[in-house]
Amino acid sequence: MKRVIVGLSGGVDSSVAAYLLKQQGYEVIGLFMKNWHDDSVTISNECPWLEDSNDAMMVAEKLGIPFQTVDLSEQYKERIVDYMFNEYERGRTPNPDVLCNREIKFDVFLKIALSLGADYVATGHYCRKETIEVQGKEVHRLLAGKDPNKDQSYFLCQLSQEQLSKTLFPIGELIKPEVRKIAQENELITADKKDSQGLCFIGKVRLPEFLQQKLKPKEGQIVEIDSSSVLKKKELRSFDNKIDELAYNAQRLTYNITEGKVVGKHQGAHYFTKGQRKGLAVGGTPEPLFVIETDVDQNIIYTGQGKDHPGLFRKALFVSNEELHWVREDLALIADQKLEVMARIRYRQPLQKATLYQVDGGMYVEFDQAQSAITEGQFVAFYLGEELIGSGVIG
Structure with a gap:
């Protein structure tokens, strides 16, 4: 027994x-x-x-x-x-x-x-x-x-x-x-x-x-960023190679307080996460505000109107080698290899078509469709069919 x-x-x-x-x-x-x-x-x-x-x-x-x-x-x-x-x-x-x-x-x-x-x-x-x-x-x-x-x-x-x-x-x-x-x-x-x-x-x-208990409240500003200024940042450009394109698409967009308008106050940027809608306590906008980025150093939350705001979307993400984990070690990629998979960036998210690109320092995950609220610190998991083969912490 x-x-x-x-x-x-x-x-x-x-x-x-x-x-x-x-x-x-x-x-x-x-x-x-x-x-x-x-x-x-x-x-x-x-x-x-x-x-x-x-x-x-x-x-x-x-x-x-x-x-x-x-x-x-x-x-x-x-x-x-x-x-x-x-x-x-x-x-x-x-x-x-x-x-x-x-x-x-x-x-x-x-x-x-x-x-x-x-x-x-x-x-x-x-x-x-x-x-x-x-x-x-x-x-x-x-x-x-x-x-x-x-x-x-x-x-x-x-x-x-x-x-x-x-x-x-x-x-x-x-x-x-x-x-x-x-x-x-x-x-x-x-x-x-x-x-x-x-x-x-x-x-x-x-x-x-x-x-x-650990992170003390600290008053800061909530800034609203207009869609048009995000689209300007995301203007199409040409790249010499695929890796440059992946690096560009995986980058977090950064904002400056002068790019938007102050619409409210918060009690600490570290209490908020990308894609969050609740808890902002800012009214009077035609569409609800969503967190598109947080800056814990400056203690500023950047927001945008509506769930389709371009500041929420990104086509790729990066996982460093230290944060990369293969459940199936025999399927691990080596530098310059790529693999088509299905992937998800949060629990219950329907699986999304994606391609893994292994480079020297880690791995890019490029999605067929841009994903909303790719959040640093969360896990991306990749599947072949119904098998989960690996995962990594989004960097």
Whole structure:
């Protein structure tokens, strides 16, 4: 009997994952990760992790499997929270869920599980794993979940072959309604529980309040930039070679306060992210304002009217070699190689046609269609068919 340790989060997905593994004859142990102590920044009065850990414990009891809680809050603070603050300070927008999977669930948690004699860890992610042989070597493929509305492969875009070799995704072949049905039929307390919306394992957090603990509010100006001045910056030009063209298209546009008009005030440029519409509190414009760029050094937010404002769009992005990660190491490009893929720059974004161009310092991703709100610090993930082959942090 192989031993599997399931990360029981107190949600329906991991509950059903544990149930299915038990049905398949594994020796199953439930482990709840406590990642957060500071309740001062969570939105609701209930203590979300406490409620979740109780639900996880009741599910384990119902399934007749051993259960324990591990406190990973120290590692979480160090690897996720500090990293987030650091990124926001630099004017970038991190993705804590992708990081939490790479650093906590499939690293710290995986190591604890292996030290407890586990053969595998399992989670309630909607994705699939397939193992094939390439040149006599075992290779693990990370595939999209069968449920198109819930596919979570994007969140696992930083996993390695070694991590995948030790991981099971029991619900990847199911769609959400089937998961809920299994939970109801087996009278699991989590059957009708709402999906959590908060930061990975912290619960619901108000991001500005969370950031204000470390990044002090600082009044600055909101500047509106007219479409015509952006179009001038983007005037078509000719290039000597493809790499020059990619470098030009991947550049962040920079603005100056003199190029637009001041339309309001904000409490800190680092609280805002590209493409953001809420929280600007500026009225009276024919179309809503969207953040097109932030300047944390000057503490200025640049905005434009409407979701089609040209300042929101870019055709290419760059990932440095240090920030580039191949799930399929055997498919990694070398300098001067290119590859046609499907890519996404955020969770739930429909896949977009793109071409990867590997150069000496990193990789350009050029999209067939210009993309809205390409955001530094977020992850771009690339796919061949339904397989996620790699990812990188947008630079």
